[in-house]
Amino acid sequence: MDSLSFTLIVALLCIPFCAVMKEDPCSLKQTCGACIQEPKCFWCSDPLLNETEQQRCSQRKDHCDKNYIIDQITNYTELRKKPLVSYTSNVSEVIQITPQEVYLNMRVNDPINITLKYARAEYPVDLYYLMDLSFSMKDDKDTLQTLGWNLEELMRKFTSDFRLGFGSFVDKVSRPYTSTIPAKLEAPCKNCKSPYGFHNHMKLSDNVTQFLLEVSAANVSGNVDEPEGGLDALMQSVVCSEEIGWRRNARKLLVFSTDTGFHIAGDGKLGGIIEPNDGKCHLDEGGMYTHSTLQDYPSILHLKHRVRENAINILFAVTKPQQEVYSLLSKNIDGAKVGHLTANSSNILELVEEQYKKVSSSVDMQHDAPEYIQVTFYTSCQSSSEAVRQSNKCNELKIGQEVEFQVEIVVRSCPADPSDWNQTFRIFPVGSQEAVLVYLEMSCECSCEHHEHSEYIEDAPQCSGNGTYMCGVCACNSMHFGKKCQCSSSEPLSTGTELHRDCKPRKDQNVSDCYGHGTCTCGVCQCTEMFYGKYCECDDFSCKQEDSELCAGHGSCKCGICQCEAGWIGDTCSCPVSTENCRSAEESKLCSDHGRCICGTCQCSEKYMGKYCEEQIPTVDQSTLCESLFPCVLCQVHKRGSLTSEQCAEKCTNLTIKKVDAVEENITGGTDCEQDYDECQLKYQYLYSETSAIEIKALHELKCPIQMSYYTYAVPVVVVFIIIGVVLALWKWLTLKKEKLEFRRFINEQEMSNWGVDTNPLYKSPVSVYNNPTHDEFS
Ligand SMILES: *[C@@H]1O[C@H](CO)[C@@H](O)[C@H](O)[C@H]1NC(C)=O
Ligand SMILES: *[C@@H]1O[C@H](CO)[C@@H](O)[C@H](O)[C@H]1NC(C)=O
Ligand SMILES: *[C@@H]1O[C@H](CO)[C@@H](O)[C@H](O)[C@H]1NC(C)=O
Ligand SMILES: *[C@@H]1O[C@H](CO)[C@@H](O)[C@H](O)[C@H]1NC(C)=O
Ligand SMILES: *[C@@H]1O[C@H](CO)[C@@H](O)[C@H](O)[C@H]1NC(C)=O
Ligand SMILES: *[C@@H]1O[C@H](CO)[C@@H](O)[C@H](O)[C@H]1NC(C)=O
Ligand SMILES: *[C@@H]1O[C@H](CO)[C@@H](O)[C@H](O)[C@H]1NC(C)=O
Ligand SMILES: *[C@@H]1O[C@H](CO)[C@@H](O)[C@H](O)[C@H]1NC(C)=O
Ligand SMILES: *[C@@H]1O[C@H](CO)[C@@H](O)[C@H](O)[C@H]1NC(C)=O
Ligand SMILES: *[C@@H]1O[C@H](CO)[C@@H](O)[C@H](O)[C@H]1NC(C)=O
Ligand SMILES: *[C@@H]1O[C@H](CO)[C@@H](O)[C@H](O)[C@H]1NC(C)=O
Ligand SMILES: *[C@@H]1O[C@H](CO)[C@@H](O)[C@H](O)[C@H]1NC(C)=O
Numbered sequence: 001m002d003s004l005s006f007t008l009i010v011a012l013l014c015i016p017f018c019a020v021m022k023e024d025p026c027s028l029k030q031t032c033g034a035c036i037q038e039p040k041c042f043w044c045s046d047p048l049l050n051e052t053e054q055q056r057c058s059q060r061k062d063h064c065d066k067n068y069i070i071d072q073i074t075n076y077t078e079l080r081k082k083p084l085v086s087y088t089s090n091v092s093e094v095i096q097i098t099p100q101e102v103y104l105n106m107r108v109n110d111p112i113n114i115t116l117k118y119a120r121a122e123y124p125v126d127l128y129y130l131m132d133l134s135f136s137m138k139d140d141k142d143t144l145q146t147l148g149w150n151l152e153e154l155m156r157k158f159t160s161d162f163r164l165g166f167g168s169f170v171d172k173v174s175r176p177y178t179s180t181i182p183a184k185l186e187a188p189c190k191n192c193k194s195p196y197g198f199h200n201h202m203k204l205s206d207n208v209t210q211f212l213l214e215v216s217a218a219n220v221s222g223n224v225d226e227p228e229g230g231l232d233a234l235m236q237s238v239v240c241s242e243e244i245g246w247r248r249n250a251r252k253l254l255v256f257s258t259d260t261g262f263h264i265a266g267d268g269k270l271g272g273i274i275e276p277n278d279g280k281c282h283l284d285e286g287g288m289y290t291h292s293t294l295q296d297y298p299s300i301l302h303l304k305h306r307v308r309e310n311a312i313n314i315l316f317a318v319t320k321p322q323q324e325v326y327s328l329l330s331k332n333i334d335g336a337k338v339g340h341l342t343a344n345s346s347n348i349l350e351l352v353e354e355q356y357k358k359v360s361s362s363v364d365m366q367h368d369a370p371e372y373i374q375v376t377f378y379t380s381c382q383s384s385s386e387a388v389r390q391s392n393k394c395n396e397l398k399i400g401q402e403v404e405f406q407v408e409i410v411v412r413s414c415p416a417d418p419s420d421w422n423q424t425f426r427i428f429p430v431g432s433q434e435a436v437l438v439y440l441e442m443s444c445e446c447s448c449e450h451h452e453h454s455e456y457i458e459d460a461p462q463c464s465g466n467g468t469y470m471c472g473v474c475a476c477n478s479m480h481f482g483k484k485c486q487c488s489s490s491e492p493l494s495t496g497t498e499l500h501r502d503c504k505p506r507k508d509q510n511v512s513d514c515y516g517h518g519t520c521t522c523g524v525c526q527c528t529e530m531f532y533g534k535y536c537e538c539d540d541f542s543c544k545q546e547d548s549e550l551c552a553g554h555g556s557c558k559c560g561i562c563q564c565e566a567g568w569i570g571d572t573c574s575c576p577v578s579t580e581n582c583r584s585a586e587e588s589k590l591c592s593d594h595g596r597c598i599c600g601t602c603q604c605s606e607k608y609m610g611k612y613c614e615e616q617i618p619t620v621d622q623s624t625l626c627e628s629l630f631p632c633v634l635c636q637v638h639k640r641g642s643l644t645s646e647q648c649a650e651k652c653t654n655l656t657i658k659k660v661d662a663v664e665e666n667i668t669g670g671t672d673c674e675q676d677y678d679e680c681q682l683k684y685q686y687l688y689s690e691t692s693a694i695e696i697k698a699l700h701e702l703k704c705p706i707q708m709s710y711y712t713y714a715v716p717v718v719v720v721f722i723i724i725g726v727v728l729a730l731w732k733w734l735t736l737k738k739e740k741l742e743f744r745r746f747i748n749e750q751e752m753s754n755w756g757v758d759t760n761p762l763y764k765s766p767v768s769v770y771n772n773p774t775h776d777e778f779s
Contacts, residue, residue, distance in 0.1 A: 027512060029057040032070055032446035032471035037108045037414055042071035045448055045455075045472035047462070052519075056473060070471065072443035074110040077103045079439070086121040086400040091161070091249040094121045097434050104409065104440045111410040116436060118363050118429060119402045124161035124250040126204050127151075127352070130237050132230065132258035133168040135189050135222045140257065140345035145216050147349060152208045154349055158356060164211045165204035165244060167287075169233030170195045171223045174271040174293045177263070178223040188222030195221045197292025198233035200283060204245035230262040232277075234314070235298045236289050238306050240281035246310065248433055251360060255352060257317040257341055261325055268296030279306055300332050308334050308368075313431040315355040317341040317348060334366065335359065335430040359431055365392040365405060369425040372413050373440065378406040414444035421445075446471055487522030504535055533559060546572035575599035584612040606668060609688065617669070617688050625686065626673035629696060633657060633684050634677060637698045641677070659700035680704035 026041035035043040035057035043057050044064035054063035061069060081099035088094055098117050106112065131137065131144070155162040171177040178188070178195045185194055202214040237244055237254060246252055268274065277298040282291040298306075307314065314336040316326040323338055330336035337358065339351035367375045380386045381394035382403050394403050407427060414421065421442045428435035447453055448471040459477075460469035467476035467485035476485035503513035503520035513520040517536035518527035527536035538559030546552035551562035555573035564573035575598075582590050582597035590597050594613035595604035604613035632652035634641035637659055643651065663685045665672055670687040684698035 024055075024059060026057040026059055027055050031449070031473070031475065032057075033444060033449055036070065036072050036443050036446060039107060039109045042069055043446065043471060044068055045070055045446075047455075047472050049472060068472065070446050070448065072105065072107050074104075074106045074112050074443075076105070076112055076114055079103050084117060084119045084121075084402065086119050088121075091124055091247075094123065094249060095434070096121050096432060097429065097436060099436060100434075101437045102439070104438060105443065106409070106411045106440060107443045108411050108414055111408050114407050114409065116365075116405040116407055116427065117402055118365075118405065120360065120363070120397045120399050122159060122399055123360070124163070124247065125155055125159050125253060125356070126163050126165070126246055126250040127155060127253045127255065128165040128167065128204060128237055128244055128246075130233055130254060130256045131166070131168045132170075132228055132260065133193075133218060133220050134170050134228055134260070135192065135220050136259055137257075138220045139343070140259075140341075141215065141218065141220060143345040144348065145212060149208060149212070150349055151352070152211075154353055155356075158360070161250075163204040163206050163245070163247070163250070164202075164208060165200075166202040166211055166214050166218075167198065167200045167233065167237055167244075168218055169198040169229055170221045171225070171227075171229040171263070172197055172232070172268070172271060172273070172292050174273065175224075176270055177225055177229065184222075189220075191219065193219040193221045195223050196288060197229055198236050198289035200237070200240070200243060200287035203243065203287075204247070227261040227263050227267075228258065229292070229297065230256065230258055231264060231297050231300075231303060232289065232292060235277065235279060235303055235306060236281065236283060238303070238310050238312055239279060240283050241310065243281060243283045243287065246312070251356075251431070252310070252312040253352070253356060253359070254312050254314045255317055255348070255355075256314055257345060257348065259319040259322060259341075259343075261322060262329075263297045265297050265299035265302070277302065300329065304333050307336070308366075308430075311428075311431050311433045313337075313355070313359045315339055315351060317345070317351050319343060335364065361397050362393065362395040363397060363403060364430040365407075365427060366430055367425060367427045369409075369438075369440075370415075370420075370423065372411065372415055373423065373425070374408075374410045374412055375427070376408045376410075378408065379403060409438075409440070411440075411442050414442055418444070448472075482522050483520075505537075544572045546574040570599060582612065584614060587612060587614065626671070626675065629655070629673070629684070629686060629694075630675045630682070633682060633696060633698050637684075637700060638682075638702060655694055655696055657696045657698055660697045661700070663697055663699055677702070 025038055026035060029035040029038055029041065032043040032045065035041050038057070040059055041057050042059070042061065044054060046065050046068035049056065049064065054060070078099040078101070080101040082095050084098050085093055085095040096118060102114060104112065129144070131141065133141065151164065152162070173185070173195050174180065179185070187193070188195055201218055202210060234256060265277065271293070273293060273296050275295050277295045279298060279302055282289060284290050314330070314333060316330055316336065316338045318326045318338065319341050323340060326338045330338050337355055339355065341348065341351065365377050369375050376390060377392035378388050378390055379392075379394060380388045381391075382401065388406065392405075397403060421444050423440045423442070425438050425440070426435040427438060448455060450456060451458070453470070455470070457469040459465050460467065460474070463469050463474035463476065463485040464480070466480040466488070467474040474483065474485050476482070479489055481487050481489060503523060503525055504511050504515070514525035514527065514536040517531035518525045525534065525536045527533070530539055530541070532538045540557045540559070541550070542560050543550050543557035543562050550557050551564065552568070552572050552574040554568035555562045555564035557563070562571065562573045564570070567577050569575050569577055578600070579590055579597045581600045582602050584592070591602035591604065591613045592608070594608035595602045602611065602613050604610070607617050609615050609617055631641050631643050632648070632655055635643040635645070635648035636652055636657050663672065663683055667687070670685045672685050673683070675682045681703040682698070683703065684696055686694050686696045688694060
């Protein structure tokens with residue numbers, strides 16, 4: 001058997017084996033728990049397993065006894081699946097989502113799809129009207145009074161079972177939110193009621209007369225600062241299900257109307273209220289909020305959770321200037337919407353109608369799974385035109401219309417705390433009490449890793465008394481390692497997962513132990529036949545080849561490196577040490593002194609050629625050669641020039657002309673030529689080939705300057721001149737006009753100023769006449 005076929009056979013043997021070693025992510029897992037956390041891997045706990053045939057953790061099951069295979073299949077069971085009920089007179093029988101409870105057993109990164117069906121049902125409606133009753137809302141209250149009956153009429157359009165409730169709020173009765181001067185506390189403004197935090201005037205009820213009475217009886221109040229205690233009131237009306245009278249099986253609508261902003265958690269500090277809001281119901285018998293001055297305002301996140309738990313749809317009916325801030329608030333609260341309220345609330349009915357329609361005709365699926373469980377919704381919303389896409393929302397559903405959701409659930413990783421391996425979470429449509437309960441059990445460990453398991457043995461004899469036997473392998477105590485914990489170490493090892501130590505180079509931890517070519521015993525590799533080295537990294541058949549022979553047949557292969565026989569050197573032992581081949585018979589000098597002898601052949605210096613560099617490359621006047629080759633290149637490459645085709649064929653036969661896309665410049669032995677032809681440039685290069693004939697490489701394209709036509713020059717010039725002319729004319733016209741104006745103004749002024757001929761009012765005659773009073777008498 002020659003060395004080539006030997007190499008081939010070894011390579012063929014290696015292919016299946018080595019490939020599995022490299023690609024199987026299972027093979028690196030050392031414990032059963034780690035193994036089943038890797039998708040598609042399974043563990044073989046057979047104590048008699050022949051580990052050269054079958055890895056403990058693997059994707060293949062060929063050599064493992066069926067009874068010992070530990071595999072967790074992601075599966076799911078529907079625990080409760082009542083059919084959908086959309087039309088019924090008994091509200092408690094309505095079912096909008098199915099199944100109601102599922103149980104999942106899941107492996108990490110192994111996705112599963114469960115199918116949910118949703119159908120909207122006719123639902124009773126609870127509408128709680130929560131109103132800001134600070135002074136500026138007086139007109140709004142008056143409007144509400146007049147609208148009362150219409151509100152009822154409107155809701156009857158949607159459902160026959162309909163309840164109304166009414167509550168109001170001002171702000172905390174404490175400075176700086178409200179004035180605490182006794183007189184102001186009594187009546188902060190004319191005909192005002194004393195301020196309060198939140199008042200539930202009327203529990204949800206179907207008595208519309210009472211609603212109207214309550215609204216008219218409620219008087220506005222007053223406070224000091226601009227934002228109000230709306231969140232306090234919102235929190236109470238959401239969490240006080242009993243006091244407000246929210247029905248479990250109703251669609252809950254809360255209309256929050258105001259014309260100012262709101263205080264948030266932390267604002268309480270201004271009034272010395274530092275206890276945080278506890279999110280619990282604190283209403284007295286009269287429906288007054290008792291903890292208004294004891295607890296701070298709630299935070300938005302806190303409110304969001306309570307709203308989600310109670311499945312309440314909030315409509316913020318606010319005036320235009322407040323819309324922006326309430327839109328931001330609504331983005332943080334599931335199912336909340338913002339409506340634009342006119343100054344006197346005259347459009348409140350339209351807002352309620354719109355909101356109700358939106359809420360009831362759409363479905364928005366949400367979940368409350370922890371972040372290591374990924375839940376993705378897919379649906380086509382049952383429309384025939386749309387494909388299934390990733391979405392959790394469907395709009396414009398009719399009562400009884402079924403929508404199917406594919407819910408893909410993936411466990412991304414096992415949480416560190418085993419108590420988190422069993423999870424219960426909900427998948428629910430926003431604003432509805434109904435939900436799918438998901439019980440999820442993650443497969444993060446094997447049952448044989450528990451001490452209750454029959455084959456779990458601590459300090460087991462098969463683990464040299466220094467390890468725990470479980471799932472067919474030993475988990476060694478600290479300071480011990482090895483398959484049977486037979487090896488001990490002076491330094492403590494990290495957990496029992498590290499069965500093998502130092503069986504691979506530190507810098508390359510990704511490779512299998514002993515590179516898969518041996519077994520690791522107490523940190524020492526026992527290599528299989530043909531392999532050797534500390535980590536079995538060496539063999540004698542994977543050296544470089546030359547002429548399909550290992551080490552060119554002039555050396556032996558040792559650990560991937562050719563050890564050359566005497567007289568040979570190089571990576572592949574293909575270079576003779578002897579320089580005999582570089583010396584011609586007649587010449588004693590190496591490469592005729594015109595080159596170097598490398599790997600047994602001459603590498604000639606410039607200007608020389610030949611086997612022994614004995615021949616000088618004929619020196620021709622380079623510039624004239626360029627010129628004399630020019631007609632040939634021109635006629636052969638471009639079919640132009642002075643030569644006719646017959647002449648071309650005759651004169652240029654000895655030249656090999658290659659047409660190229662680019663000429664590589666400045667190559668050794670080559671000469672670059674450039675000749676002009678008809679304003680174009682012809683580029684080519686010639687060099688001497690081994691047979692000393694001239695070889696030419698010529699660009700197959702002529703480099704010509706861009707052709708400029710008459711128009712390309714003339715048109716822009718004319719245009720520029722025209723523009724300059726127009727600009728000049730415009731300028732001239734403008735200045736002329738300006739001058740004319742100024743001239744006219746000058747004339748006008750001249751006409752108006754006729755003082756020129758009058759005496760200067762400032763002028764005083766230098767002549768003063770003084771009559772001597774005595775003169776006359778004496779004259
Ligand atoms: C394991 O299997 C290999 C290959 O089939 C065999 O050569 C070896 O003897 C077996 N070892 C044991 C302990 O059975
Ligand atoms: C789901 O998988 C678990 C564990 O793999 C198994 O015990 C259970 O029987 C399986 N259930 C179904 C319905 O296949
Ligand atoms: C409504 O259905 C629930 C549950 O099915 C039942 O307990 C209740 O008695 C029914 N009520 C009426 C009024 O039929
Ligand atoms: C789940 O269903 C969606 C939509 O049909 C699909 O894109 C996805 O690949 C499915 N996932 C699994 C694990 O089947
Ligand atoms: C509300 O104001 C509008 C004009 O802004 C007016 O037309 C309407 O009559 C008012 N409505 C009520 C109930 O006062
Ligand atoms: C509400 O205001 C009216 C006058 O507008 C007044 O007659 C009535 O007493 C006030 N009610 C309360 C409870 O203050
Ligand atoms: C509605 O409420 C009013 C006022 O509270 C009361 O007089 C009336 O009896 C109630 N009607 C019904 C049907 O309860
Ligand atoms: C998870 O629940 C199953 C039963 O549903 C139970 O056997 C198992 O011990 C639980 N696991 C954890 C980590 O609590
Ligand atoms: C456990 O290891 C210690 C050395 O660390 C050794 O002395 C002892 O004999 C081992 N136990 C058994 C049962 O081999
Ligand atoms: C080792 O494996 C890890 C993860 O598979 C990879 O990120 C890393 O680049 C690998 N290192 C080497 C030296 O191949
Ligand atoms: C072509 O080459 C031959 C011999 O190689 C030579 O005799 C002949 O003169 C050459 N012709 C031209 C035109 O250079
Ligand atoms: C070729 O060499 C000339 C002069 O030696 C130099 O100016 C030119 O840049 C070189 N061209 C390339 C492509 O290296």
